[in-house]
Amino acid sequence: MAWAMAVVCASIQGVRTRLSGTAEKLSASDPRTDVAATHAVTNQATPYEDVDLWRANAALRDALAWHHPGYDRGRIQALGRSAGSAALQQQARLANLHRPVLRTHDRFGRRVDQVEFHPGYHALMEHACHARLHGAPWREGPGGHLERAAAFMLATELEPSVLCPVSMSYAVAPSLRANPALEAAFGPGLAAAAYDPRFAPPAGKTGLTMGMGMTEKQGGSDVRANTTRAEPEGEDAWGRRFRLTGHKWFFSAPMCDAFLVLAQAPGGLSCFFLPRWQPDGAVNPVAIQRLKDKLGNHANASAEVEFDGTTAWLVGEEGRGVPQILAMGALTRLDCALGTAGLMRAALALALHHTAQRQAFGRPVGEHPLMRNVLADMALETEAATALALRLAAAVDATEHGCATRAGADVAHETVMRRLLTPVAKFWICKRGSLLAQEAMECLGGNGYVEEQGEGVMARIYREMPLNSIWEGAGNIMALDLLRALRGHDVAAAVAHECAAARGSHPAFDRALACVLHAVERGPEEAQARRLARDVALLLQAAVMRSHAPAAVFDSFCASRLDDAADVFGLLDAGLPMQAIVERASPAQGGTAS
Ligand SMILES: Cc1cc2nc3c(=O)[nH]c(=O)nc-3n(C[C@H](O)[C@H](O)[C@H](O)COP(=O)(O)OP(=O)(O)OC[C@H]3O[C@@H](n4cnc5c(N)ncnc54)[C@H](O)[C@@H]3O)c2cc1C
Helix, strand or coil: CHHHHHHHHHHHHHHHHHHHCCCCCCCCCCCCCCHHHHHCCCCCCCCCCCCCCCCCCHHHHHHHHHHCCCCCHHHHHHHHHHHCCHHHHHHHHHHHHCCCEEEEECCCCCEEEEEECCHHHHHHHHHHHHCCCCCHHHHCCCCHHHHHHHHHHHHHHHCCCCHHHHHHHHHCHHHHCCCHHHHHHHHHHHHCCCCCCCCCCHHHCCCCCEEEECCECCECCCHHHCCCEEEEEEEECCEEEEEEEEEEEEEECCCCCEEEEEEEECCEEEEEEEECECCCCCECCEEEEEECCCCCCCCCCEEEEEEEEEEEEEECCCCCHHHHHHHHHHHHHHHHHHHHHHHHHHHHHHHHHHHHHCEECCEEHHHCHHHHHHHHHHHHHHHHHHHHHHHHHHHHHHHHHCCCCCCCCCHHHHHHHHHHHHHHHHHHHHHHHHHHHHHHHHHCHHHHHCCCCCCCHHHHHHHHCCHHHHCCCCHHHHHHHHHHHHHHCCHHHHHHHHHCCCCCCCHHHHHHHHHHHHHHHHCCCHHHHHHHHHHHHHHHHHHHHHHHCCHHHHHHHHHHHHCCCCCCCCCCCCCCCHHHHHHHHCHHHCCCCC
16 A cells, blocks of 8 residues: 555656656656655664663563572573574574474375474473573472573573474473482483484484363363263383373374373363373374464464374372372463563563664653553563562472572572462463553554564464463463462462561552461452452562562562552552652663663
């Protein structure tokens, strides 16, 4: 349309020139007749690439330094640069544009059940495994889970969908411990800083990945409805062996080397280890029926599969499959919180980058007072998400190692915080992520809404964002899990302890603390569980930011979130230090302002 208008304008100009009869000669290169000149691109932002994502993210740097002062700076700095590189961003674009393709049969009609990925997918997987985002922290000392958590957030800014198999390969470790033979066989491959994409027996591979299969057609949240049957078949070096018959309605990353799945054994719903190759070198039958046609998460394959005489080994106690596999689910929930915080940062950074360059009404869009309010509000939300997700990672790290990286932290307290924060952080951060993505998209105006062969990163973020809220337990399931956490632990004492340092710092904080303690002690009815999850999340976001965020951020968060429940972004009160908040979050500042 613009091109057509340009041609029309040029020809009108030509007619006018002839009619006026002027002696003026217009050469071919004169800007008034040069059609190319009408295509000059002005006032567009530069691509947000070749950015040092670690240096740009002051909120994450401050949070990690507070929880783990001795973190490996060289490693995370290197990841910040690689994850922000134009070269890997190009791979992310291609991996999302060229979606995985399912091959069910070969040309002779034999089943092959393999998924082919674009080389960009493999490049991103290799990057993630080399960055030790999968099983590596289980072989590292105190602080390993925290460093991995910060790195996971940075890698999410690059591309979130490959992090599905990476996350499952990380999270499986505690469940796998229940079968020491399998742990010994697969643990080293899951922790190796290597990615081996071959569909081949695991013994000959340099690196391994794992997935999980719980959800069936007739029930996902309610896994008790699972109908896949497990018939005992014997026993071998990997323990009790079963034959599985049934299906899984969602089975992501089906090219992983093995999966934890739930199936009904004679003794009840149980957890099984299902490898794609059997120990004798035969392929284990997993019929991939089709790949899901998803809203986003395009680089990753999510399959529907059927088992027919598929071999699997018992993990943990027969009949105790749900708690067994939920040891894995608790850690993928951590990754949902981390990943969403990372995606929020990506959306915010794009919005800040664009609005700093795009001019409207005589100055950069970001300098208009109303836009500054929107940006500052999104920055507060993103910093709060980052802080809460990393707080949960700190609890995981301390409880796994039996000691904390931060002086004075108490492991008994961390145990309660881990139990409490897993559903709270997963619920609240994922809920806020989608709202923030919509607002960040709007900051880019029309450009935010276009896909442009995968160059529209904001559109990709927007499509991806709701996923973390759904999988690994949707919002209501998280809120109900919070009620379960209240029953088993002295949550009121833990919340009071967690908030002790921030008490008295802001009147809204003190009021919110009193309300939460009252609600926790009373125990809300089921229909109010989301309200409590939100209130606990906001309170603890404020408490943790009091520890490591600048006072301007803490005060503004309390003022804008704890007294009033804000509904849209950009409602910060006039007196709040919006400019300072925006400068702290700005990638151009390298996050130096405070
Ligand atoms: C892209 C993608 C990939 C996935 N990959 C995998 C995978 O690899 N492995 C796997 O096992 N699963 C996977 N899942 C499935 C996912 O974990 C489930 O979709 C999710 O757990 C919800 O289950 P469901 O779809 O059966 O919904 P349902 O269980 O039917 O829930 C529907 C709604 O009802 C709500 N609800 C349920 N029970 C209650 C209650 N008691 N009170 C109030 N509300 C309730 C839920 O919160 C939800 O909002 C994937 C999903 C997606 C979208």
